[in-house]
Amino acid sequence: MNDIFYKLTVSHFLILAAVVFAIGTVGVLMRRNALIVMMSIELMLNAANLTVLAFARYHGGAAGLEGHALAFIVIAVAAAEAAVGLAIVVALFRTRHHADIDRLTLLKH
Amino acid sequence: MRETVGAADRAAGRAEPGHGEAKPSEGFENGRGAAFLFWLLALTTVGGSLFVITRRNLIAAVMGMVGTFFALAALYAMLYAHFLAVIQVLVYAGAIMVLFVFVVMILNRPEDEPWALQGLLGKALAGLAILYLLVRISGVLWSVKDLPHAVVAGPRPHGDAPIAAGVLEVPGQRPPRDDDWGSTRSVGKALFREYLFPFEAVSLVLLVAVVGGIALSRPQHREDPDEAAASQDNGPGAKA
Numbered sequence: 001m002n003d004i005f006y007k008l009t010v011s012h013f014l015i016l017a018a019v020v021f022a023i024g025t026v027g028v029l030m031r032r033n034a035l036i037v038m039m040s041i042e043l044m045l046n047a048a049n050l051t052v053l054a055f056a057r058y059h060g061g062a063a064g065l066e067g068h069a070l071a072f073i074v075i076a077v078a079a080a081e082a083a084v085g086l087a088i089v090v091a092l093f094r095t096r097h098h099a100d101i102d103r104l105t106l107l108k109h
Numbered sequence: 110m111r112e113t114v115g116a117a118d119r120a121a122g123r124a125e126p127g128h129g130e131a132k133p134s135e136g137f138e139n140g141r142g143a144a145f146l147f148w149l150l151a152l153t154t155v156g157g158s159l160f161v162i163t164r165r166n167l168i169a170a171v172m173g174m175v176g177t178f179f180a181l182a183a184l185y186a187m188l189y190a191h192f193l194a195v196i197q198v199l200v201y202a203g204a205i206m207v208l209f210v211f212v213v214m215i216l217n218r219p220e221d222e223p224w225a226l227q228g229l230l231g232k233a234l235a236g237l238a239i240l241y242l243l244v245r246i247s248g249v250l251w252s253v254k255d256l257p258h259a260v261v262a263g264p265r266p267h268g269d270a271p272i273a274a275g276v277l278e279v280p281g282q283r284p285p286r287d288d289d290w291g292s293t294r295s296v297g298k299a300l301f302r303e304y305l306f307p308f309e310a311v312s313l314v315l316l317v318a319v320v321g322g323i324a325l326s327r328p329q330h331r332e333d334p335d336e337a338a339a340s341q342d343n344g345p346g347a348k349a
Binding site: 008012016036060061064068070073 | 143144147148151154155158159161162164167170171174177178181184185189190192193196197200201204205208209212213215242243246247250251252290291295296298299300303304307308311314315317318319321322323325326328
């Protein structure tokens with residue numbers, strides 16, 4: 001039983017990533033503010049990155065380093081997503097004066 | 110070209126005898142300090158994430174996000190992803206969160222959204238469902254440890270960089286210092302050799318994102334028919 005606490009395995013990191021991903025999912029589904037939803041998406045991306053890096057460490061060697069490259073590219077794509085998403089939020093505020101995603105039903109038919 | 114094989118391949122080659130002589134049943138022993146650090150960082154990460162999704166104040170949520178990202182960067186460092194830990198702090202805690210703070214400050218709206226579900230029954234059901242899912246997922250993920258090479262934070266089989274020495278080291282056992290798995294040098298080699306095309310494609314993605322962000326946030330004109338339609342559900346103030 002003490003092994004679970006003292007001996008770190010890849011499972012520790014995987015479960016932590018799963019929990020963070022679940023929290024991000026709950027944030028996306030529950031919150032109505034578009035900015036909080038975007039932050040929850042960032043949380044989910046980070047959880048995925050943690051999974052990738054845990055498996056990279058687990059595998060080791062050159063293939064593990066390719067996991068690092070993948071995580072780097074994920075970070076870059078997340079930055080692009082944040083830029084475009086925040087621009088959308090700003091444009092929404094300019095036209096609607098709110099960012100409540102429950103009230104944005106123009107495409108909901 | 111002699112270095113094309115690189116540190117990573119040397120590390121892979123060296124990893125085999127290292128794993129062979131360590132008994133898989135015992136695994137590698139990491140220090141108590143590493144375990145304590147992991148649990149501390151895991152607590153910070155999960156607590157910060159919960160903080161983010163429960164705040165009404167947007168600035169508080171952003172600050173919780175920054176703390177979460179720092180803890181995640183430290184976890185990356187525990188996984189010998191030193192370069193990515195630095196990138197995480199620079200890009201996420203630095204650039205992306207500053208962008209969020211900018212937008213929050215520009216919009217400057219008090220959040221009036223209540224954080225509540227309707228009904229106690231729904232809460233109880235949702236909690237049970239989440240608990241069940243977490244237990245099942247944890248069971249699946251925990252079974253990964255039965256595979257060989259499962260212990261993460263021990264004397265690393267793939268070389269060492271001296272960051273976090275003393276925490277992740279076993280006292281009295283010197284890891285090899287000539288390898289740099291996870292460092293900027295080795296990740297850069299992977300990025301600019303095998304992953305050169307995705308790397309360049311990401312630059313295109315970033316360019317498109319910059320152009321799209323500018324195009325989206327530019328002030329638009331009222332004679333746009335889409336926007337006239339969109340402003341109709343704005344309330345009585347809008348033109349019907």
